[in-house]
Amino acid sequence: MEYFIIVFGAIFVNNIVLSQFLGICPFLGVSNKVETSLGMSAAVVFVLTLATMVTYMVQHFVLVPLGITYLQTISYILIIAALVQMVEIILKKVSPALYQALGVYLPLITTNCAILGVAILVIKNNFNMIESVVFSISTAVGFGLALVIFAGLREQMELMDLPKGMKGVPTSLLIAGLLSMAFMGFAGLV
Amino acid sequence: MNNVQTITKGFIKENPVFVLLLGMCPTLGVSSSAINGLGMGLATTFVLLMSNMVISLVKGFIPDKVRIPAYIVIIASFVTVVDLVMAAFAQEVHEQLGIFIPLIVVNCIVLGRAEAFASKNNVVSSALDGLGMGLGFSFALTMLGIIRELLGNLSFFGIKLVEADGILLFILPPGAFIALGFLIAFVNRIKKTA
Numbered sequence: 001m002e003y004f005i006i007v008f009g010a011i012f013v014n015n016i017v018l019s020q021f022l023g024i025c026p027f028l029g030v031s032n033k034v035e036t037s038l039g040m041s042a043a044v045v046f047v048l049t050l051a052t053m054v055t056y057m058v059q060h061f062v063l064v065p066l067g068i069t070y071l072q073t074i075s076y077i078l079i080i081a082a083l084v085q086m087v088e089i090i091l092k093k094v095s096p097a098l099y100q101a102l103g104v105y106l107p108l109i110t111t112n113c114a115i116l117g118v119a120i121l122v123i124k125n126n127f128n129m130i131e132s133v134v135f136s137i138s139t140a141v142g143f144g145l146a147l148v149i150f151a152g153l154r155e156q157m158e159l160m161d162l163p164k165g166m167k168g169v170p171t172s173l174l175i176a177g178l179l180s181m182a183f184m185g186f187a188g189l190v
Numbered sequence: 191m192n193n194v195q196t197i198t199k200g201f202i203k204e205n206p207v208f209v210l211l212l213g214m215c216p217t218l219g220v221s222s223s224a225i226n227g228l229g230m231g232l233a234t235t236f237v238l239l240m241s242n243m244v245i246s247l248v249k250g251f252i253p254d255k256v257r258i259p260a261y262i263v264i265i266a267s268f269v270t271v272v273d274l275v276m277a278a279f280a281q282e283v284h285e286q287l288g289i290f291i292p293l294i295v296v297n298c299i300v301l302g303r304a305e306a307f308a309s310k311n312n313v314v315s316s317a318l319d320g321l322g323m324g325l326g327f328s329f330a331l332t333m334l335g336i337i338r339e340l341l342g343n344l345s346f347f348g349i350k351l352v353e354a355d356g357i358l359l360f361i362l363p364p365g366a367f368i369a370l371g372f373l374i375a376f377v378n379r380i381k382k383t384a
Contacts, residue, residue, distance in 0.1 A: 019363045021219035025298060028214065070274065073292045074266040081259060113215045113296040120289055165378040169211060173371030180364040 003134050010138035013187055016114055017146040018180040023114030027147055028172055030105070037151040041144030043105040045137065047087060048115055051080050052136035055119040056129060076119050084109055114143060150179060196318045200326025207330035208377040212298040216290045217331055218366040224347045227335030229283040230290060231328025233272050235321065237294050240268045242308040242320030249309050261304045262295070269294045299327060338369050 014020060017027050023044075030040045055076050063069045088106045091099040109115060118139050122132040153175050162171060206212045213234070220230040244264050252260045273291045276284040284291065294300065303323055308316040339345055342360035344352045359365045 021215050021363070021366070022293075024214040024218060028211070070270060073270050073273065073295055074263065077262055077266050077295050078259070081262065113293045116296050117289055117293055120292055124289070165375045165382070170371040170375035170378070173367045173374065177364045177367030177371065180367055181359075184362065184364065 003131070006131060006135050007138040008189070010135055011142040011145065012183065013189060015142045015146055015180075015183050016118070016139050017143055018176070018183045020117070022117040023112050023143055026108060026112055027143075027150065027176070028169065030108070030147075032151065032154060034148060034151045034155065037147040038144075039101055040105045040108075041140070041147050042101070043109060044112065044114065044143055045140040047084060047106070047109050048118055048140040048143075049133060049136045050087065051083055051115050052119055052122055052132055053129075054083060055079055056122060056132050059123055072120070072123070076116055080115050080119070114139070146179070146183075150176065153179070193315065193318055196315055197322035197325070200322035200324070201329055202377070202381070204323075205326045205330055205377070206299045206323055207327060208374055209381075210299075210302075211374075212302055213327060214370075216293065216297060217334065218363075218370060220287050220290050221331055221334040221338055221366060221370075222342075222361050223339045224332055224335035226283065226286050227331035227333075228328060229276075229280070230287055231324070231331040233276065233287075233291060234294055234297060234299070234327055235324025236272055237265065237268045238300055238303060238320040238324040238327075239317060240320075241265045241300060242303055242316040243313055244268075245304045245308040246311060246313050246316035257309065258301075258305070261301060261309075265300050265304070266295050299323060334366075334370060334373060337373070338365055341365070341369070 010016070016022050017024065026040055026044075030036050058075060058079060059069075059072070063072060063075065084106055088099075091106075118136050122135060125135075127135055154172060157171055157175065166174075200206065202208070204210060207214070207217050216230055216234070221227045241261070241264050245261055248260075248264075249257075269292060272294070273284075276287075276291065303320060307319045311319070336346065338360045339347075340351075340356075342356045342358060342362075342365060344350065344354060344356040357365075360369060
């Protein structure tokens with residue numbers, strides 16, 4: 001039950017993009033087509049889970065015992081940057097097919113604030129190891145869900161006749177607002 | 191480009207939020223009130239100013255291949271400074287902004303200016319550029335905060351103007367997207383006629 005609340009909360013009620021405002025850049029940037037947004041979501045699920053696990057261990061086995069938790073921000077961002085680089089190199093060697101699918105999205109992920117955000121949120125919420133993993137996977141799924149729905153909506157909007165000033169980003173933001181309103185319907189369920 | 195232009199371009203012409211569309215996460219996340227927007231803007235301005243200055247000072251010593259990690263370490267150090275200082279002296283704002291303070295590290299504006307400007311220019315113009323961009327960012331955040339607060343709560347910087355309920359939606363997450371969407375459309379319009 002406890003895990004169900006974490007999963008449901010992270011995917012629907014506190015959706016990372018639509019109610020926490022993390023990861024907006026890729027949300028607006030790569031959501032032109034459903035296909036690319038699926039690729040991006042897969043890459044995020046992969047890196048987010050890995051990064052949360054590693055930063056969790058660093059927090060509890062290095063930073064806290066040594067009493068240097070004020071180095072949290074610096075160490076996390078370095079770990080995430082190194083991790084993304086490593087994943088890229090390993091994927092290239094081990095699974096060229098997967099690298100082909102995710103490769104272009106990996107460098108973009110370092111600057112995705114959702115990754116660092118979730119790593120910090122996990123520590124703030126005092127989750128244990130399993131809860132953190134469950135939380136990070138479901139957050140990434142929530143990110144993917146929002147991204148794919150949004151891409152689908154945007155594909156339709158391309159065909160609409162809009163006033164000049166509203167074309168592009170302003171319309172995308174309005175759609176995101178409506179989508180966020182739809183997700184508000186889940187509020188109070190958890 | 192002279193010094194005055196370096197500072198003023200951040201407000202409208204190259205505004206990081208309205209025109210360059212950088213740093214959207216904190217923009218949407220903390221702009222539910224004017225005070226929060228201003229606080230976040232000033233924190234980011236400080237980081238931008240300091241990191242731009244330091245990066246332009248050390249640019250000659252850093253090998254080209256490792257410059258991005260080096261920049262990130264410099265930026266992260268200043269973010270930690272801001273985080274700790276705000277926790278000590280402006281606790282209320284710090285709590286409101288919460289997770290978005292450490293996330294200044296991944297704000298694309300900071301790294302973007304380091305790479306695009308500070309790594310090529312001298313200290314003085316880098317400092318001015320950082321200051322200008324930071325103030326432009328603060329301006330955008332404060333504007334959005336003022337609009338959302340006015341519509342959502344009928345108040346201005348926390349002072350209640352009319353004793354009635356506003357349109358609650360604008361304080362809630364969807365309001366951030368909608369208000370920013372219209373604001374960007376408005377800036378597009380101004381830029382076209384100007």
